[in-house]
Amino acid sequence: MANIIDYIAWRGDLPFSVVPFNDIDSLILCQISYLDFGGIVSESFKECVTLKDAAERFRSAKDFSARRKVGAMINSLTADLLFAAAFSRRFGDVKVCGYTTRFDPKKEEQFSAMTFLTGDKHAFAVFRGTDDTIIGWKEDFNMGVLETVPSQIDALRYLTEAMKSIRTRFRTGGHSKGGNLSIYAAANIDPKFKKRISCVYNNDGPGFREETVASPCFRELAPKIRSFYPQLSIVGMLFSHAGSYSVVESEQSGIMQHDPFSWHLTKDGFVSLSGFDPASKWFHDTFNAWFLELTDAERSRFVTTLFKVLEATDAKTNSELEKNWWQNSAKIVGAFAKLDGPSRDNVIKAVQLLFQIGHRHWTQVQFLPSGDSKKNRR
Structure with missing residues (x-):
């Protein structure tokens, strides 16, 4: 079955004006956000670079071999995905800005985000998921213990600054912890900004404490949340969730289904199933x-x-x-x-x-x- 790189081979010559931005496009950009764009993409929301230029700088960086290594839990094809997208008509002219990354063992925080201007009157604020660090995984579990974790607070601050700086409609999303951060930020942002959010993409992200999901701001956001989970989800099954969801067929086993490269798709969307594997439920x-x-x-x-x-x-x-x-x-x-x-x-x-x-x-x-x-x- 096909994966997200195959999708670019199929749809890469079609701009968003011909085939509108969709769930798979979201997942591709969320996966790309796992890469280190420090010194390549500006922290400013006013200084943009095309994804094609960012990929060329990434490949020519002196520490390229180190940058392309994303760790044991993230697919090593992620850099190849960047190059396939960047040199396609569909993604090449997408502008990138606002790259930020933060790692603080004392605060038990692992956080990174970047924003894509997709050229269809939307910006897409993407939050990186759990990376290779053990602190990153501990912060995931802290989501079921604390009312808020440091990366959630930073995600809200980041989305607020992005929406102040870029006056257009927004999508936001992420894979793994990034999905949780995107929901938290969109749910808690000032109502004047929330009205400009079209969609929130949650790709197998862990949930929240029950009282958080039951809050009015989460219930208000729920219709805009698009959640996707593999048929045997472990990370995404943690804690409580809001909004509707779809189950995606995966070719992997166990926790490795968390890898977006294992999710099956066609040129028109994910291969959906009627429900989770019994073990997942x-x-x-x-x-x-x-x-x-x-x-x-x-x-x-x-x-x-x-x-x-x-x-x-x-x-x-x-x-x-x-x-x-x-x-x-x-x-x-x-x-x-x-x-x-x-x-x-x-x-x-x-x-x-x-x-x-x-x-x-x-x-x-x-x-x-x-x-x-x-x-x-x-």
């Missing part, structure tokens, strides 16, 4: 039911404990963790053995749920019927 219902039973203090302790175990390896990224896996495994076991009883029990519960979803996926046991792919709430 089981994980959503079981993990969130367990997590909601914890008090706020217990949730915080669980996240702190889980990542304290990982920090015992001294690895800062998933790539480092994977590279020295056997040595790091021993350190993880050692750190785990030192935990107190309640903390150890909660980590065991979370790990058991992840193993069980893998087992249920591979055996295809029908524990729960798949829901319809279009719902108001999960």
